[in-house]
Amino acid sequence: MKNKILIKKKYLIFREDARKLAQRIKKSSSEKISVDFSETIFMSRSFVDELLNQIEKQKKDIKFLSLNPSLARLIPKVKQTKDRIQKILSRS
């Protein structure tokens, strides 16, 4: 069964927020989770960075829903940078 988590915060700023969200995802018994960000208008870069770190550690199928256009651009941008750094670090 697919599980949905609705984020009620308008501003997701701190890494701690990302870790809390990751905990909610982890605790869910479902392997497929959708995270609904329809009420979120801002995410900090650090929040996104931490969320991606935390998600990487989990083996669940996680989907982000209802991202506003800014967030929809920010998340892949942060991911792109993280992947680039990871590539550089793995080479050295």
Place this chain on the structure above:
Amino acid sequence: MKFKYEKTVLIKNLEKEFDFLSKSIEKINLPLGFSEFIFYVISELFINIKEHAQVNKGLIVLEIKNDKCFIKVRDQGIGLRQSYLKKKIVVKDDFSAIEFALSGLSTKSSQERGFGLYSIKKLVETLRGDLIITTGSAKVLVQENKINLQRLSQKFSGTMIEIKTPIKKLDFYKAII
């Protein structure tokens, strides 16, 4: 176009202040991408305060006047150098601590790499603005890709970041690294 905001904000209340700022800035009708820049800067600097300064509050100044924007975020915490030393990263003085922060090297592990000041510097350079960092006995001005160092006669308690930029359209998501 005129707006002035100055407040000492508890870290736990930052979201409430963002709500207020967001509504106020919306009325000013800033060029595309510029309000993203403002929130990016304030959020990353407050994250630094929370994670490194060991205090629970910081001062935010945001002034928009005559097509110029001034942002100041100041804390009275342990300062950049001490925060590195606490993470067992040896930086010989306050100037080195600032250089380290601007280089994109983080106190975090590679997985949690932070880009706070480094990415802010890149954004300010894109906007052709000035970035001033003051901590301990060091003051560093980043202007037109050049870094100017100034030794302070009196030690500055905590860390202060000041940004002055022209207000203009910015492809924010292209500009951030």
